[in-house]
Amino acid sequence: MEYKTENEIIKxxxxxxxQAKCSIKKERRIEVILNKRNIMEFAxxxxxxxxxxxLSAISCVDWIDEKQFELVYHFWSYNKKVLVSAKIRIPRExxxxxxxxxxxxxxxxxxERDIHEMFGVVFDGNNELEKYILTDWDGPPPMRKxxxxxxxxxxxxxxxEYNPEWLQEIIKQGDKND
Amino acid sequence: MEEKLTQRSVWEKxxxxxxxxxxxxxxxxxGCGAIELPPTMTARFDMERFGITPMVTPRQADxxxxxxxxxxxxxxxxxxxxxxxxAPKWVVGFGSCTINGGMYWNxxxxxxxxxxxxxxxxxxxxxxxxxxxxxxxxxxxIQRIDEGKANSWKDYYENYDYYKKNxxxxxxxxDTLVDIKDDAKKFNxx
Amino acid sequence: MIExxxxxxxxxxxxxxxxxxxxxxxxxxxxxxIKAKTDAGYLHRGFEKLMEERLFIQNIAIVCRICVPDPxxxxxxxxxxxxxxxxxxxxxxxxxxxxxxxxxxxxxxHLFTFGGHAGSIGLYSLPNWTVADRDRIMELxxxxxxGRVYHIFILPGGVRRDIPKGFKKRVMEVMDxxxxxxxxxxxxxxxxxxxxxxxxxxxIMTPEQAITWGATGPNIRACGIPADIRKDDPYxxxxxxxxxxxxxxxxxAYARAMVRRAEFVQSINIVRQVIENMPExxxxxxxxxxxxxxxxxxxxxxxxxxxxxxxxxxxxxxGGQKPYRVHVxxxxxxxxxxxxxxxxxxxxxxxxxxIMFSLDACPPEIxx
Numbered sequence: 001m002e003y004k005t006e007n008e009i010i011k012x013x014x015x016x017x018x019q020a021k022c023s024i025k026k027e028r029r030i031e032v033i034l035n036k037r038n039i040m041e042f043a044x045x046x047x048x049x050x051x052x053x054x055l056s057a058i059s060c061v062d063w064i065d066e067k068q069f070e071l072v073y074h075f076w077s078y079n080k081k082v083l084v085s086a087k088i089r090i091p092r093e094x095x096x097x098x099x100x101x102x103x104x105x106x107x108x109x110x111x112e113r114d115i116h117e118m119f120g121v122v123f124d125g126n127n128e129l130e131k132y133i134l135t136d137w138d139g140p141p142p143m144r145k146x147x148x149x150x151x152x153x154x155x156x157x158x159x160x161e162y163n164p165e166w167l168q169e170i171i172k173q174g175d176k177n178d
Numbered sequence: 179m180e181e182k183l184t185q186r187s188v189w190e191k192x193x194x195x196x197x198x199x200x201x202x203x204x205x206x207x208x209g210c211g212a213i214e215l216p217p218t219m220t221a222r223f224d225m226e227r228f229g230i231t232p233m234v235t236p237r238q239a240d241x242x243x244x245x246x247x248x249x250x251x252x253x254x255x256x257x258x259x260x261x262x263x264x265a266p267k268w269v270v271g272f273g274s275c276t277i278n279g280g281m282y283w284n285x286x287x288x289x290x291x292x293x294x295x296x297x298x299x300x301x302x303x304x305x306x307x308x309x310x311x312x313x314x315x316x317x318x319x320i321q322r323i324d325e326g327k328a329n330s331w332k333d334y335y336e337n338y339d340y341y342k343k344n345x346x347x348x349x350x351x352x353d354t355l356v357d358i359k360d361d362a363k364k365f366n367x368x
Numbered sequence: 369m370i371e372x373x374x375x376x377x378x379x380x381x382x383x384x385x386x387x388x389x390x391x392x393x394x395x396x397x398x399x400x401x402i403k404a405k406t407d408a409g410y411l412h413r414g415f416e417k418l419m420e421e422r423l424f425i426q427n428i429a430i431v432c433r434i435c436v437p438d439p440x441x442x443x444x445x446x447x448x449x450x451x452x453x454x455x456x457x458x459x460x461x462x463x464x465x466x467x468x469x470x471x472x473x474x475x476x477x478h479l480f481t482f483g484g485h486a487g488s489i490g491l492y493s494l495p496n497w498t499v500a501d502r503d504r505i506m507e508l509x510x511x512x513x514x515g516r517v518y519h520i521f522i523l524p525g526g527v528r529r530d531i532p533k534g535f536k537k538r539v540m541e542v543m544d545x546x547x548x549x550x551x552x553x554x555x556x557x558x559x560x561x562x563x564x565x566x567x568x569x570x571x572i573m574t575p576e577q578a579i580t581w582g583a584t585g586p587n588i589r590a591c592g593i594p595a596d597i598r599k600d601d602p603y604x605x606x607x608x609x610x611x612x613x614x615x616x617x618x619x620x621a622y623a624r625a626m627v628r629r630a631e632f633v634q635s636i637n638i639v640r641q642v643i644e645n646m647p648e649x650x651x652x653x654x655x656x657x658x659x660x661x662x663x664x665x666x667x668x669x670x671x672x673x674x675x676x677x678x679x680x681x682x683x684x685x686x687g688g689q690k691p692y693r694v695h696v697x698x699x700x701x702x703x704x705x706x707x708x709x710x711x712x713x714x715x716x717x718x719x720x721x722x723i724m725f726s727l728d729a730c731p732p733e734i735x736x
Binding site: 205210212216217223235247252281285288305306308351 | 380381382383384410412413417418430431437480497499506517
């Protein structure tokens with residue numbers, strides 16, 4: 001199928017960022033893999049030069065085996081009707097630092113605050129990173145892969161005693177699906 | 179919780195007959211079960227014909243309806259609200275999340291067993307219960323008040339140390355500005 | 369000489385003027401609001417973590433509980449993300465039934481919002497009418513899916529079962545009834561002189577502000593920009609259906625209420641077209657044994673137009689039996705947090721509740 005608008009956008013991106021890897025996933029979806037130093041300039045050009053005014057979300061993925069965090073920025077254009085997902089990778093430390101785009105987009109302030117609370121990533125340039133949802137929580141950032149929520153819930157909260165016969169038979173046979 | 183059948187004087191029996199027909203419910207939407215409260219209150223299932231109407235302030239309410247799960251942040255506000263209500267007061271646990279955690283049984287942010295923190299009078303099963311089930315449970319509560327069996331609010335005064343210890347284990351130390359031991363003397367509970 | 373000072377007011381979680389379990393910290397000088405901060409987190413359950421510990425097929429039962437008044441876009445997004453990664457096709461009749469379920473959910477959610485908006489002004493007759501009419505749509509859902517509020521009906525590959533006998537006739541009867549009721553709502557609420565006077569000029573948003581602040585859904589259509597995901601990024605059976613996108617230009621609370629009323633009329637039209645043109649065929653393409661199914665590695669970003677705005681899911685799979693990461697972007701994440709904080713500055717204290725209800729901010733989507 002001929003993707004005319006998508007190929008034009010990829011040509012413009014490659015003119016400025018020669019090392020970026022771009023690919024078309026399907027109709028109206030483009031994926032761009034960038035170096036983490038270029039994210040501030042990429043976001044500025046997206047907003048001012050290439051007509052992508054809407055920042056839909058910022059997501060964070062914890063790749064624990066490769067010891068990296070991946071941040072994905074999703075931009076949408078009302079006129080061209082195409083979604084561009086820009087991915088960067090940062091090292092997985094206790095408090096990794098990266099640049100913040102909150103000065104360009106006001107919704108980014110909430111997205112970055114949410115990622116800081118749940119994963120522990122620090123965004124330089126955003127001065128409103130205090131806790132929002134988990135105000136009384138003083139444990140580790142809960143969305144990281146090394147925090148096991150089942151163990152925490154079984155130890156911290158208490159459950160009701162319930163031991164009927166049919167449940168004891170199932171426990172004796174063992175858990176087949178785990 | 180065992181049934182506490184106490185000796186009632188004639189005056190208390192008259193009071194119970196008057197109380198059961200004019201219960202005011204606190205309109206506090208604590209969890210996702212609150213979406214079935216507007217159908218119960220409005221024209222189709224109409225609970226106002228039993229004398230039950232919503233009220234906005236806890237100081238003038240009799241029933242506290244915990245609709246669904248409680249996160250730890252809301253539990254603190256629920257305890258502050260519960261201690262502001264005047265006795266006799268009744269807590270109704272709504273849905274399976276108040277019984278044993280429901281479908282959030284392995285979540286780090288919700289509490290699992292409600293009657294470790296406040297004494298509960300009636301549980302309603304379901305996820306989520308229909309408006310007819312809510313009205314049925316209110317009828318059961320009215321029946322229990324009439325027979326003199328609805329005494330779970332006295333349990334809070336008698337076992338206050340047990341409840342306080344469980345609350346502080348989850349929330350840390352906090353002050354509710356209500357002197358429970360002083361209140362208990364008014365009802366001759368030691 | 370009376371001294372003027374600033375004071376703080378906490379409109380806390382137990383309040384009749386707030387939709388849901390949410391809290392506002394306001395700084396006031398006299399009657400005017402100078403600064404506003406929101407406080408969420410009372411409904412946090414840790415959904416994204418819970419979804420990583422359950423199989424793909426077990427997640428369908430819990431994913432609808434993320435947004436309480438409008439649960440069907442959640443199931444639709446989850447199913448469509450898995451279909452994109454695994455390359456599964458949905459049969460035509462399944463797409464039409466999914467569209468029917470989504471539009472009925474939009475009608476029910478708009479009826480609930482009208483009642484909330486009227487209750488914030490003090491007109492308590494309208495919630496009694498609209499919540500009772502919404503119950504007729506709940507009865508249709510109960511006949512089709514088995515549950516009134518949470519349906520668990522849309523799964524990867526299609527829908528769970530076909531529509532029962534006589535269902536099409538009952539849906540058309542309910543649509544005729546709702547269309548007959550609209551002039552009565554106009555008399556009571558939409559053309560009421562008190563509502564018009566109290567809501568014109570409250571919470572105005574210009575089109576440039578709407579784009580910069582990230583507004584979506586009816587809030588941006590009330591400022592004059594015709595952006596709708598059903599037309600821009602189409603999905604399901606929407607390319608085959610004929611409908612319009614209503615807009616207005618003022619951008620205040622009155623315009624937002626009137627845009628929702630116009631969308632209500634369009635949704636009735638869409639439901640009628642879906643029922644008349646539904647093709648025959650199967651409703652579900654079989655997926656492999658769900659207890660042992662491994663979805664191939666990949667990621668997908670899917671968006672839906674829910675009744676509150678843009679609802680999006682980002683799903684990552686690494687080839688295992690459980691999802692690796694699910695990120696939920698609710699529609700109220702921009703409306704209820706900083707658009708509300710921006711619009712409250714300069715407003716008077718008696719209009720604060722109406723601004724929140726007219727933006728249709730729903731707290732469970734912010735907290736997950």
